[in-house]
Amino acid sequence: MQCAEQYRVQAYFDGEVDALSAIDIERHAERCPDCRTLLEDLARTRAHLRRELPFETAPAPLRARIGRALDAEIGAPRVATRALPAPRTRPFWLGALGSLGAALAAGAAVLLLMPVRPDPVLDEIVTAHVRSLMPEHLTDVVSTDRHTVKPWFAGHADVSPVVADFAPEGYRLVGGRADYFERQRAAAVVYQHGAHVINVFAWVAGRDALPEAATRSGYHLAFWRVGNLEYCAVSDAGWDELRRLERLLRDLGAREQMP
């Protein structure tokens, strides 16, 4: 009943084939009803899983327990190692990890071992995020349709960020809002992921370096840049969840940048 090409079709769906094979497989699926159905089923199952399954994060007590176990392992009390003079800009290993790794590493580092450096932008963003969570403050324009949200920003913010509904991937577009910081009307695109609200702020790049990923008051902040816009996703969702939305938006931004 199943076509002999089913594994190649699955590999195509999973992004495991080169460009030439992909063309082959697409041609085959055009002619083969079995494989067309298979592709639809694969997409539906994936969307379903990513939408419904909770994206759990490790409980804080477990994280702490592991930290203590590792301290015991190196035979040094945590306080002693953390009390070393720490005014450094970028740890040496960040350079070796690539930007995504660096963002993650920086997040973990800020969370676990680096003294928190004051950065007013981080505080502004967290404040804007927390304010948005109050009743009636989340959105100025409510819509799951990017064709409604995106034009709205044209009249209400100084930037035109990427906007899309990623409901199949588990990130539902809720709406948009304008927030004032970095001396401009920044755009905030609001997504819902499970029980979490994610604000994605966008503003015109003005500073030399993006802030490093950070955690403030329990909210994670991830930064990236596409073209002349800087983005920050902020949420109490886990790092992996935030990172996945970042990746979706980066990909989309890169596609929109293409002429």
Add this chain to the structure above:
Amino acid sequence: MTMDDKRERFEAQVMPHLDAAYRFARWLSRSPADADDVVQEAFLRAFRGFDRLRGSDVKAWLLTIVRNCHASAHRQQQRRAAVALPGEDDEPAGSALPAPGPDPESASIGADEQRTLERLIAALPDEHREVLLLREMEEMSYREIAAVTGLPIGTVMSRLARARAGLRGRWLEETEGEPRAVR
């Protein structure tokens, strides 16, 4: 490399994968407490073996260790269960997540659907469930899944196909004929 350096590099490279390790352990283990123990043991082993880590695929390396820790914990439990008297604390072996009972407080359609899906995934054979979750939830490549599970890539592909077809079939069976509210 001093111990402090090692600790810092470990924080930077391995700790970011704690959530993934926890989720994986959660699906492998029967209870949250078991998952906690497996993850902690895995991180200790990972730290001890960190100097020998080559290459950049830290996540696959870590999940391999989680899987091994789970396997040895599971063997120990089975040995204990074999000598335990009936009625002692071991739960019956079987699915990773017990089928959750009805919970009137969160009986929305969304929660229903999520529970059904969790139950169906829990009912998949272990060897199908793990490749499915590594692919769909952790977004790992075939090569990475092969590394974590110790399977040839061809086997990863066929198990993945069967897991997906199995889940889809059970889902249709479960929901067939029931009119579903539009969300």
